[in-house]
Amino acid sequence: MPNLPLPFFTALFLCFILLRLMVGYGRKLPPLFVITISLYALQSVLLGIKWGMGGLPPWALAGLALLLPPATWLSFLQLTDQMSKKAIIWTAGATVLSLSILILAPGFNIPVLIDLASVTIYLGYGFLFFRSATTRQWEWTSRLPIDQMLPTRQTQLIAGAVFSTSALVDLAVAIDFAVNKGSSAATIVGTANLFMLLSLIAIVVLFGRKPSAPQPSNQPTLKQVEASDEQIALVAALDQLMRDEHLYRDENLSLDKLARRLRVPARQISTAVNTLREINLPQYTNGFRVAEACHLLETTDTPITTIIFEVGFTTKSNFNREFQRIAGKSPSAWRKEHRTSTSVEIA
Incomplete structure (x- = not known):
């Protein structure tokens, strides 16, 4: 050799x-x-x-x-x-x-x-x-x-x-x-x-690495930490904006865009999310993306490769990593489990 x-x-x-x-x-x-x-x-x-x-x-x-x-x-x-x-x-x-x-x-x-x-x-x-x-x-x-x-x-x-x-x-x-x-x-x-x-x-x-995490939710639970009323109101407004207008679907979504929509300084947004949710802004945004991906996996036959881009991810690897981190399992395992549960309920 x-x-x-x-x-x-x-x-x-x-x-x-x-x-x-x-x-x-x-x-x-x-x-x-x-x-x-x-x-x-x-x-x-x-x-x-x-x-x-x-x-x-x-x-x-x-x-x-x-x-x-x-x-x-x-x-x-x-x-x-x-x-x-x-x-x-x-x-x-x-x-x-x-x-x-x-x-x-x-x-x-x-x-x-x-x-x-x-x-x-x-x-x-x-x-x-x-x-x-x-x-x-x-x-x-x-x-x-x-x-x-x-x-x-x-x-x-x-x-x-x-x-x-x-x-x-x-x-x-x-x-x-x-x-x-x-x-x-x-x-x-x-x-x-x-x-x-x-x-x-x-x-x-x-x-x-793919660490596990709690089940996804459209509105993550607020952490019991000290936060100002202004920060609580800001994160609530951000949640509402994400749910109503689905901004997370924009793969080029930036902190600057969010700041312009909410009309507040960019750093205030990231600070508020870090304080109340104890996660960073990318993780916060990916939470909404994964939540919608879970819904599509449960209710549609849309291919996973299509869902990746529909919810705002730009790469398959990032989608799989974040899905595993938030949902605790792979996208295919999530679809299989929830489709099986639905079939049992119907029967």
Whole structure:
């Protein structure tokens, strides 16, 4: 059996994640995001060739490594509808500068500039992601579809951690070459790729969990917590709006849209829902979606794949996860159980 370097397994796992996303989102997946994930997979392949087989030009891996942070940042901006000419110009300028250093540094016999540029760039983009994820007033999230609000923030934190870790790995490899002539570089890179692979697996497992929860209801019971009269009235109005106008069916429903309909600041809505229901806004919205899905499963022969989009979900995986979380069973099991109950009652 051939001895495949660990980065190859990381590349295969990235390809698996990309295929899973493409199946789930189809044409809704931005092309720049697909390209970025593909670049990460290519980087893992090149790392496997360099540290497992050798014979790879140093500039190939270094050039690709300098392209990944700006590509990731622009993908994030595109996914969150924040892409602007200013952002593109600044990112392109930083990328050209870093690639210029890569090209010119060998001619001036200053290889340390390449390592310094790589560490600086990765730390810089790591800081950008951390800052964007942790800033208190990230108003742009109110324009996102509600289901993307929390995953977007988690993704930023993960990206910030990955870039910061990559910067430390590059620094450790550079120090090893300076002190030990690179005797431990392969071990350092291999350990970093193992960490990345385990992190990717952990993320997939974490987001794929299906915890159980109480039976769905069109109007979840209010929690016995301290809340102002204004918050109670606001959530009651939101419940009424959801029931009467079925806003949850809009797959692009955002906090900003709800704020305009209720004529209150966006943050007041999410705060009120968190306080009274002890759930976040995406979970609140999905509660209404699952409740209608349960009704359709019980009373119609509509295919589950059709129901998914009718009630406002955008992917089958998200629908199945939220249905399991709220109803405590799969959609097909719910339909079978309630159809059986109905048949027994009629008989």
